[in-house]
Amino acid sequence: MTTCCKTACLALLTTSFVPAQHDHEHHAATDPTQAVAGWRIEDIAMPDGVAPEIGGIALNSRGELLIATRRSGIWIATPTPNVGDFAWRPFTRHSLHNPMGILVLSDGDLLVPQMPELTRIRDTDGDGTADSFEAVTTGWGVSGNYHETNAGPIPDGEGNWFVAVGTASHNGPTFAHVRGEFSPIGRRGRNFSAVEWKGWVVKVTPDGEVLPYANGFRANNGITLGPDGKLWVTDNQGDWRGTSPIYHVVEGGFYGHPSSLVWRDDHPGDDPLNYPLEKLEAMRTRAAVELPQGDVCNSPSEPLFDDTGGAFGPFTGQMFVGDIAGPRILRVMLEEVAGVMQGAVIPFQEGGSMRGGTNRLCFSPDGRTLYAGQTYRGWGKPSEGLQRITFTGMVPQEIVSVSLTGTGFRLTTTQPLDAAKAGSPANYSISHFHYDYGRRYGSPKREVTEVRVQSAVLSPNGKTVELTLDTPLTRHVLYRIDCTNVGGIEHPVAHYTVNALR
Amino acid sequence: MRRLSVMLLALAGAPLVTGQDPFPIGVIPGALRYDVSRFDVHVGDRVTIRFQNNGLMPHNLLVTRPGKVDAVMLAAMALGGDGPARDYKPQTDDLLAATPILQPGDAHLLSFTAPGTAGILGYLCTFPGHGTIMRGEIRVLPGGTELGAPLRFGGERAPTPDEDRLARSGASAFPLGTEDEPLVMRTFLPDPGLSDEVLAHHRQGLDAKPYDVNSGLDRPGVVKAIPGLPAAIAVNFGGRLSYAWDTVECRLLYAWVGGFLDMTDYWGAGAGGGRKSFDYVPALQGSLVYLATGPHPMGAEIEPRYLGYLMEGGTPVFRFKVGPFEIRERIAPGDGPFEIACDFEVISEADFKGGGVDVVFQLDYSESLRGRIASEHLLPDTTTVQRDCDSTRFSLRVVLTGEERLPPPQPFADLPRAGLVATARRVVTGDPVVPALGIQAFAPGRTIFSDREYTFDEVPEALLGADHVPTRNDDKLDGRDVSWQIEVSGPATVWVLLDSRVEAPAWLTDADAPFTRTDLVVTTSGNWRYQAWRRDVAGSSTTELGPQSGGSFYAIAVTPKR
Known part of the structure; x- marks a missing residue:
């Protein structure tokens, strides 16, 4: 039944903007597999005539849901129990240029990053629609390349906003007249930085100044500040990206894609694409977590930390990440080892009713529901719209956390594992591999190495298992930990990125 | 220069009423197109069309039976030297109705009864050279079915019925505003031939070499830097006026009438998705009536800074900073055909009356806007605004009288063909x-x-x-x-x-x-x-x-x- 419903929806979406008139609530309620899964996925009906390409999503203080669309302006609705009943109203019908975020300053006062500027969009006369579109900053260049996108803004806690500024792509041109300084050296390359701050994370001050913060990014279409104040940026597989990474970003850091180096104020004027790999390797900060392309994620988007205190399920403090190019949302669990951030990724929702294109995420005020705004932004076949994922209250059997020990990994689960199966080392299939760092587009898995589990010790409560490997742990690889044969785990495969050892 | 009458286009969603008011069809001046490419009637309707030749060349309008447009065109061509005397109207049963050849400015009513069975009639202009592209369709629908909105001139591609229905929402690749509720769009915009002087505050983007990620070397060939405006704003008031105001130059760059933008190459058709890889700058629809020339009207030396725009009475008012002044510029359709009214308000940080401000707000539109300037604050023989107003604000209105831009003359236009x-x-x-x-x-x-x-x-x-x-x-x-x-x-x-x-x-x-x-x-x-x-x-x-x-x-x- 789920499959039928999904097929029908997709068919409708690709042929017209008329919202799919399907009652997913009904389907979900009668579909036992949905109830068991722990989360119910529903398609939210969009207003007629709005292209449902969601670049930004946010809640205001009244609990209303705001969406920024790629071409149909910004719309507001009060969420209702029935996904077909959202009463959408336009905040503005003005067609913005690739808006890729919404920050609610107060009701009727939004910050929205567009291709050419960070715009403060306000309703100053209280009639419910925007009447002031103020350029907070125009301090980054615009080359005319379609691929330059701006994610954020994220408050830095000191009155400024972070914006993640993406590079241009060689699959499109640049214009003969650009805004801002043009660098012929920065223009070289597969993904490139022909104008200022492409491939950077910048800070925008309230008076519109753009302060460079960190660079080396490619398609950094996701940025968030963690509950502990750490800054996180996702990026997409491609040149200088063997697979898609998630970075812990600090001021002054370089994150591997060289083109943006041309805009450093100490840049000597040479071509960073020609730097020896060893030099770049020494400069770069590695990803905290890598997401294997094709297996786990294709185009990660906005990261969002679960701050729901359990309302959304057992993953408080973990990070959810959407995938624009696949029907999934990921779950990332992070830990600090020897002063370095690293961790594991496990699919959270994948396939079934989950649609591709998930670009932006936000939680409902009660924390029970995660909203997923979806768009391919003209990258590929449309897979767009708005879904909500609601915790049913029934906790499925999942791996809650994966952490590194001195000799292997410690896994905890939501429910007790079968003692016999979980205690048998043969039921764990573990390998490690790594990706190339270099100019080439993506990378195959390198040096895939099987690792035997020497022992698997289950805790008395049956929810923690200590895996000891029969070979020493190694750095700068991903460990693939497959617990399928333990049985009963909804998402039994985790990938753990090891940057440092205990 | 007023050479053409105003062109008002049927708006999306307005149902066609036949049998009562004549249905208006005009032409897109200079574009060799009717301004309506399709409209609907019911079987058996008495249909009256008012064809107004608001173009620059002679045109007629012949309504044909289903599938007979080519046949009628060929029959008209076969008239040869007799064509002019017969208004290029062939003697054939394939014709349902025809106007004579209308000279520019003329109008003509023609009536006919739609066939009793559903089908698609054609209409075309048989003036030599026009018939292959100057065409439209009349859909004859069964009685009681809902009539679709007329399709306006659609450039390379006509909007689909869904796109037409959604034009006002921005979900269509052919978005449209109205005079009451203009549509404001941020997007890449075409550069219809602006000079470097106009684009003085842009930087030059250069051609590049294709790059090979595997070798790390440049490949032979060139990736051209293409014409386009990276950060302009487009505003559409329906068929009457569209314009591009630029946030880098802080000025009106160009204006056009008859349509707005074809976003297909950037957004994709219909539900979207497909971007045209190296050619995605949206296309202007209609006719250019104004193109900025020369330096910024406030002077070549200014460094304007874009502040944003406000919506006042449904119309955007652009704000930018020049020295100690904040300029507010409102651009809307003027009273006459092709007239564009630009209202400026100048707000000073200091009080003019109090003295101490020695900056003169200087507007020189004589060349750049080829229009007339009307303001009580202007000296008779110059375009310098006096600064001794008794407030920190003053305003002036500039009325641009647009001029239709014809397509560039085609080389070898008069070259006869062999005729073999x-x-x-x-x-x-x-x-x-x-x-x-x-x-x-x-x-x-x-x-x-x-x-x-x-x-x-x-x-x-x-x-x-x-x-x-x-x-x-x-x-x-x-x-x-x-x-x-x-x-x-x-x-x-x-x-x-x-x-x-x-x-x-x-x-x-x-x-x-x-x-x-x-x-x-x-x-x-x-x-x-x-x-x-x-x-x-x-x-x-x-x-x-x-x-x-x-x-x-x-x-x-x-x-x-x-």
């Missing part, structure tokens, strides 16, 4: 055989194919003025069994122009009377080269040309036998 092709037929298995339309004189600047925009660039003298039979580039697709039959009226040379990337097909080299490869080369836009092959043929003979795959499809030319 009696008929040229494209034969495809399974398709009806249709005589080729649009045979024209072979010359630089002319389009090669009926389904592409490529044009001839360099043409050897031997081929100038040849009969050029437009072929279809898509016929190059594999497995398409296409042939052409070229019937000539006198001794002639038939030329096949073969894409230099393509190996000569067997029929060109192996036939009983093979073609001869010559040294002549024709180049085209995009820098493609075509090698000329020739065969001399007798008068009243038919030459058959075969299929070809790969590269681009061949072109056909016919010259007198030499």
